[in-house]
Amino acid sequence: MKRFYTSLLVAAVSIQGTFAQNIMNNPESNHGNKFEQLGTILPTSNEQRTASGAPGVKYWQQRADYDIKCSLDEKKLTLTGNETITYFNNSPDVLTYIWLQLDENEHSNTKNANYQSASKMPASSTVQTLDKSADNGADNGYGVNVIGLTDALGKNLKYTINKTMMRVEMPVPLKSGQQFVFKVNWNYKIGDRIAQGGRGGYEFFPEDGNHLFTMAQWYPRLCVYSDFQGWQNHQFTGRGEFALTFGNFKVQITAPADHVVGGTGECINYSAVLSPAQLARWQKAKVATAPVEIVTLAEAKVAETKKSTQTKTWVFQANNVRDFAWTSSRKFVWDAMAQPISGKNVMCMSFYGKEAYGLYSKFSTRAVAHTVKTYSDFTFPYPYPVAQSVEAANGMEYPMICFNYGRTEKDGTYSETSKNGMLGVIIHEVGHNFFPMIVNSDERQWTWMDEGLNSFVEYLTEELWDNKFPSKKGPAYTIIDYMKLPKDQLEPVMTNSENIVRFGPNAYSKPATALNILRETIMGRELFDYAFKEYARRWAFKHPTPADLFRTMEDASGEDLDWFWRGWFYGTDACDIALDSVKFARPDFDGKIPATRMVNARMDKPAVNAFEDISKKLNREDKRIVFYTDKDQNARDFYWKYDRGLAKADSTNLGKQEFGRQIELLSTEEQAKYAGKYFYELSFSNKGGLIMPIIVEFTYKDGTKKVDKIPAQIWRLNELKTSKFYVEDKEVASIQIDPMRETADIDESNNTWGIKEKASKFQIFKQKGATAARGQSVGTNPMQRSLDK
Incomplete structure (x- = not known):
C-alpha cells in the first residue's frame, strides 16, 4: 500500500522481542562490533537457500490455481461467489490441513483479528468514531459467509474459521507431489471504503448516485507454506498485507451492463462486453504511443445518468500471479496505450471518473x-501483458492493477501537490508489480522487503520522470528527522509489521534511503545495479527472505556489506559524524588569523527539492539518461514551467551564518622542507553510532573544490573516533563534511570548518490535512491564478 510521508501513525503496542537482535560479541569495546560479520544473525544456509543468497538445488514452493465466478449486486451492495481451487503440494512434507485467508473478516466486529491499541476520550469526535467506540459486540453483518466447502466430488470438508484465517482439514493426508481440488461458496456485504476504511469496498458519489467498486482481498485464498517458516497464517489486522501462493486464475465477473470492469490479467471476451466503437478503439490502443480513450468522457457521463438494470459478464485470465483484484463502475473513462518491453507490448491502462479527468487523462497511463x-x-x-491504474481516492496494489488517487478542482485545475502526489502514488503502486507481486516477499512479516524496496525503485523512477521531481523518499537528508528521534520511539527495520510505531518512516523511507545511500555513496551505481538486478532476477516468482537479499547483494558485488546491514537494518543508531578539529599548518604562514565572514543562504523554488541531492546531479550528468518529460513533452504542464522559472515563481529568502578557523604554525625546518605545501589534520567523532563513510569537501582560496570520499572502514579499529592527514598544494578556505547530504547526518552544525553557506531547513514526515477524497486539490492553487495554463 501506499505512500507515507508522516510519522503520525502510532500503534500503542509492546515491541519486546519482536525484532531481529543486533547481536554483538564484544559490546563493551570501542571496536569489533560494527564490522562483525552477520553469521551470528542470519539463518544457516541449506539446500533450499544457499549462502550466496540464491535459491538452492532443492528450492520448492507451492502453487494454487483458481477458477472463480462472482456476481456484483449494486443495489444490495453484496458480492456472491464460488471458486474451485487446485492446490499443488510441491513441498517434501505431508500436509494434513491447509490454511486460507479471509481478509474481509477484518470489516466484521465479531470475526476480525481484534488487535487493539490504547485509546483515550477525545475532546471532540465524529459520529462514525463514536459508533465504533459504542459497539456493543453485536454482529455488524460484515465479513465472509462461507456457504459451502466441498471436495471435487461434492463431499463436505471440515473447516475451522479463526478470525481472519480458515483451516481446511484434508480428507486424506496430502503427500508430496499430489494435488487437492476443493470448492468454496461464499458471499459478503460490501463495505463503504471511504467511511469504514479497508483495502476493498465501494465509494459512493451522491452527486450522481453512482458507486465505484474496488474489489480487493475479496475471495478466500491460500496462505503461503514455505521452507523457512511453514504456514504463514498470521492474522490480518489491516496493516501487514499478505504473502500469497502463485498460480493461474480464470475469473468471471458479472456486473451491471453499463459498468466498465478492469481486473488482473487479460480480459478474454472484450468482443462480448464492448460496443463496436469501443472495440475499435481498443484495437487502436494496442499499438498506440499515446493514450487512446476506449470509453470516452462523454460516454461515461451518459452512463452516470442512465443506470442499466441488465448485467454483463467479463472474463479474465491471469497466469503465474499471486492474487487477483478488480474494479467496476459506470463512472469510468478508460484509456490505454502500448509500452514496448523486451520485444512485446505491455498494455498500460487507466480507469477514472470525471472528477479526476484533468489529471488522469494527461498523466496516469503515461506514468504507468x-x-x-x-x-x-x-x-x-515486466512479464505480464497489462498494467493498470485506477483512480479510487486511495493507494493499494495488486498484480497488474492498482488503486490510486488524484482529483482536480471542479474547474479542472489542480495544485502541484495533487499532481506530484498522483504521479508518486501511481509509480509506487504500479511498481509493486515487481515488489512483492513477482519478487514475492512476505509482507505480513517483513513489510520493508515490499514497501522499502519498492519505495527505493519508485525513487529511481520519479527521478527519471523529471529531474526536478520533488521526491519525498530516497534522498538521505529526507530521513534525518526520523533518525534523530529518541531511541524509545524507534525500532530496527527488521521488526515485524504489526509492532512498528512509526510505520511509514520505518518500513518505507528508511530502507529506501539506505538502499539509495548504498547505491550512490558506498557501492557506486555500476556495482549496486548489477547486484540488485541479480537479486530481482534470482527471486522473481519465488519467496525471498531478508537474508537472501543481504547475501545476494554481497555475492554479486564482491563487497562486504555486513556492517551496513547491521547499522541500517538491525540497529537504531543515527549518523552524526562531527568534524571535531582541523589542524592547519603552512610554511609561509604570516601569523594573522583570517577574519570570519557572513554568507547568504538561498531558498529554492516551490515544490522542487531545495537541496540538489546526489541522485539528481548524477542523473543529469549521465548523457545516456533522457527524462520522461523531455522525451514526451505532452507530459509537461504549468508546473513544469513553474519549477523552471518559466512561469511566475517565488522570490528567494536570505539568511546569514558566521564561521571561524583554527591554525597552527610549522617549524623553521619543516617550512624549508615543505615550502609551498599546506597541511591539514582532520579529526572526526562518531556521535550518532551509525557507521558511515566520511565525505570531505575542501574549498580552496582560489574557489576550486575537491571531494574526498573516505570509506566506512576507516572506523574499523575505533568506532568512536578517527582522523586523516592531508597534504595540499593550495590553501584551504573551508571544509565541509557531507556536502551533498548523502549520509543522513542528523546534526550538520558540526560538519564545517571555515566558511560555509547556511543550509536550507526542511521538515519531513508531514502531510496536508485530510481532504474530501485522498489526493484531491483543496483551496486555491497557482494554476488557477496563472494565465500560463
Missing part, C-alpha cells in the same frame, strides 16, 4: 508506461 519501463531496466523485463 514509464514505471513498467524503468522498473524493467533496474530489475527484469
Whole structure:
C-alpha cells in the first residue's frame, strides 16, 4: 500500500522481542562490533537457500490455481461467489490441513483479528468514531459467509474459521507431489471504503448516485507454506498485507451492463462486453504511443445518468500471479496505450471518473508506461501483458492493477501537490508489480522487503520522470528527522509489521534511503545495479527472505556489506559524524588569523527539492539518461514551467551564518622542507553510532573544490573516533563534511570548518490535512491564478 510521508501513525503496542537482535560479541569495546560479520544473525544456509543468497538445488514452493465466478449486486451492495481451487503440494512434507485467508473478516466486529491499541476520550469526535467506540459486540453483518466447502466430488470438508484465517482439514493426508481440488461458496456485504476504511469496498458519489467498486482481498485464498517458516497464517489486522501462493486464475465477473470492469490479467471476451466503437478503439490502443480513450468522457457521463438494470459478464485470465483484484463502475473513462518491453507490448491502462479527468487523462497511463519501463531496466523485463491504474481516492496494489488517487478542482485545475502526489502514488503502486507481486516477499512479516524496496525503485523512477521531481523518499537528508528521534520511539527495520510505531518512516523511507545511500555513496551505481538486478532476477516468482537479499547483494558485488546491514537494518543508531578539529599548518604562514565572514543562504523554488541531492546531479550528468518529460513533452504542464522559472515563481529568502578557523604554525625546518605545501589534520567523532563513510569537501582560496570520499572502514579499529592527514598544494578556505547530504547526518552544525553557506531547513514526515477524497486539490492553487495554463 501506499505512500507515507508522516510519522503520525502510532500503534500503542509492546515491541519486546519482536525484532531481529543486533547481536554483538564484544559490546563493551570501542571496536569489533560494527564490522562483525552477520553469521551470528542470519539463518544457516541449506539446500533450499544457499549462502550466496540464491535459491538452492532443492528450492520448492507451492502453487494454487483458481477458477472463480462472482456476481456484483449494486443495489444490495453484496458480492456472491464460488471458486474451485487446485492446490499443488510441491513441498517434501505431508500436509494434513491447509490454511486460507479471509481478509474481509477484518470489516466484521465479531470475526476480525481484534488487535487493539490504547485509546483515550477525545475532546471532540465524529459520529462514525463514536459508533465504533459504542459497539456493543453485536454482529455488524460484515465479513465472509462461507456457504459451502466441498471436495471435487461434492463431499463436505471440515473447516475451522479463526478470525481472519480458515483451516481446511484434508480428507486424506496430502503427500508430496499430489494435488487437492476443493470448492468454496461464499458471499459478503460490501463495505463503504471511504467511511469504514479497508483495502476493498465501494465509494459512493451522491452527486450522481453512482458507486465505484474496488474489489480487493475479496475471495478466500491460500496462505503461503514455505521452507523457512511453514504456514504463514498470521492474522490480518489491516496493516501487514499478505504473502500469497502463485498460480493461474480464470475469473468471471458479472456486473451491471453499463459498468466498465478492469481486473488482473487479460480480459478474454472484450468482443462480448464492448460496443463496436469501443472495440475499435481498443484495437487502436494496442499499438498506440499515446493514450487512446476506449470509453470516452462523454460516454461515461451518459452512463452516470442512465443506470442499466441488465448485467454483463467479463472474463479474465491471469497466469503465474499471486492474487487477483478488480474494479467496476459506470463512472469510468478508460484509456490505454502500448509500452514496448523486451520485444512485446505491455498494455498500460487507466480507469477514472470525471472528477479526476484533468489529471488522469494527461498523466496516469503515461506514468504507468514509464514505471513498467524503468522498473524493467533496474530489475527484469515486466512479464505480464497489462498494467493498470485506477483512480479510487486511495493507494493499494495488486498484480497488474492498482488503486490510486488524484482529483482536480471542479474547474479542472489542480495544485502541484495533487499532481506530484498522483504521479508518486501511481509509480509506487504500479511498481509493486515487481515488489512483492513477482519478487514475492512476505509482507505480513517483513513489510520493508515490499514497501522499502519498492519505495527505493519508485525513487529511481520519479527521478527519471523529471529531474526536478520533488521526491519525498530516497534522498538521505529526507530521513534525518526520523533518525534523530529518541531511541524509545524507534525500532530496527527488521521488526515485524504489526509492532512498528512509526510505520511509514520505518518500513518505507528508511530502507529506501539506505538502499539509495548504498547505491550512490558506498557501492557506486555500476556495482549496486548489477547486484540488485541479480537479486530481482534470482527471486522473481519465488519467496525471498531478508537474508537472501543481504547475501545476494554481497555475492554479486564482491563487497562486504555486513556492517551496513547491521547499522541500517538491525540497529537504531543515527549518523552524526562531527568534524571535531582541523589542524592547519603552512610554511609561509604570516601569523594573522583570517577574519570570519557572513554568507547568504538561498531558498529554492516551490515544490522542487531545495537541496540538489546526489541522485539528481548524477542523473543529469549521465548523457545516456533522457527524462520522461523531455522525451514526451505532452507530459509537461504549468508546473513544469513553474519549477523552471518559466512561469511566475517565488522570490528567494536570505539568511546569514558566521564561521571561524583554527591554525597552527610549522617549524623553521619543516617550512624549508615543505615550502609551498599546506597541511591539514582532520579529526572526526562518531556521535550518532551509525557507521558511515566520511565525505570531505575542501574549498580552496582560489574557489576550486575537491571531494574526498573516505570509506566506512576507516572506523574499523575505533568506532568512536578517527582522523586523516592531508597534504595540499593550495590553501584551504573551508571544509565541509557531507556536502551533498548523502549520509543522513542528523546534526550538520558540526560538519564545517571555515566558511560555509547556511543550509536550507526542511521538515519531513508531514502531510496536508485530510481532504474530501485522498489526493484531491483543496483551496486555491497557482494554476488557477496563472494565465500560463
